[in-house]
Amino acid sequence: MTGTHPLTGTIPWRLGFLCGLLAGCLCAAGGLHADEPKSQSPLGGGGQGDLEYKVEWSPGQERLAAIEVNTGRWRSVGPVIKGVKFTLEDGQGKRREDKIGPCDGEWEKAFEVAKEQSLIGISGRHGAVLDSVRFHFSDGKTSPRYGGSGGDHEYRLLLKGQAGQFQGQVRGFHAKALSNALTGIGLLLSGSDGQPAVLLTDDPAAGFSVTVRGAIDEEIAPIAGQLTTLFYQCYPALVERFENPKKPAARHITLTFKRNLSVPAYCTGAEISINVDWLKRRPDDLGLLTHELTHVVQAYPVSNPSWLIEGIADYARHRYGPKVQPGWQLPQRLTARQSYRNSYGVAARFLLWLETKHPKVIDQVHSRMQNREFSIEDFKTLTGKTVDELWQECVKDLNQ
Ligand SMILES: [Zn+2]
Secondary structure, rough: OEEOOOOOEEEHHHHHHHHHHHOOOOOOOOOOOOOOOEEEEEOOOOOOOOEEEEEEOOOOOOOEEEEEEEEEEOOOOEEEEEEEEEEEEEEOOEEEEEEEEOOOEEEEOOOEEEOOOOOEEEEEOOOOEOOOOEEEEEEEEOOEEOOOOOOEEEEEEEEEEEEEOOOEEEEEEEEEEEEOOOOOEEEEEEOOEEEEEOOOOOOOOOOOOOEEOOOEEEEEOHHHHHHHHHHHHHHHHHHHHOOOOOEEEOOOEEEEEEEEOOOOOOEOEEEEEHHHHHHOOOOOOOHHHHHHHHHHHHHHOOOOOHHHHHHHHHHHHHHHHOOOOEEEEEEEHOOOOOOOOOOOHHHHHHHHHHHHHHHHHHHHHHHHHHOOOOOOOOHHHOOOOOOOHHHHHHHHHHHH
């Protein structure tokens, strides 16, 4: 690696430490040089509004030590992202803070970045404003997902690379905002080894793939094609929302078409088995894939109430499945004769109602299940009411 110094011309990086003796030099002791090609990513989000923000650091001299996200309601929707505060630490452990966005909401719990982790990008969802954001790191782990579950569009800005080697570095953020919400967020990048940084691309499906195999005849082939299309539409969104920050979800999924199954479909790890005979009778039932893909991402390490697991899978089918699902929908009314324990669609309808009262609760119980922490008392802790009290309230609302 070489770098051009304004005073001395090109010097080998091993001599970089000498630069420290020269006033105004930006060389880092580690050999990272300030003149790596700089660039910035496009914005994730529409970027409306006049307010512009920038936070910048020098990758060789400072590291990102903590991230705090500011969230709150915007108009009647929410929570949305109102700002982000970055804590930067220099080689001596001295910290400084800088932020983007109006930050007029509430601060979420700070996310500490480990010394060996480096930031490689962000992802989330947006509509008119930024609905959610998640931070991705070089070790494959992510921050929790901050914000709400809204946003019709997905953004994904990640450095290209694998096995911990990435083509460039993140050196900051640029953002646009309205007076009370972020509307777009992007990365400031620097290259490495003299080459510009390369993003994976802003295509949400980048990095995901699917293999289709098994009993595919002429009748099933077009349905298999539709399921493949659906995979690329819904799986990135499911991963974005439900992935375990500590244990990345599979990026490659296998769909195996089988005869003589007793159920329409089931999932084992990253393989989904699909009942060919069922699909021949119900060729419109594509949403079963969204349901099974949700199970792939759930990957709960211990047993949890099955009504809640299946309820979340059908809730996800409703939210992220095909827009039109002939022959399938969540019940519009619920009655006292039913119970959330009826699971599937009934539990999903309950969760959908619950989300309107407590926007974060689905994600909270989901993440507690992934962390082996869930108990049914969590509903009371998170909402102030037991699950049975919530159900009764839900029936009251939906039994009209
Ligand atoms: Zn299921």
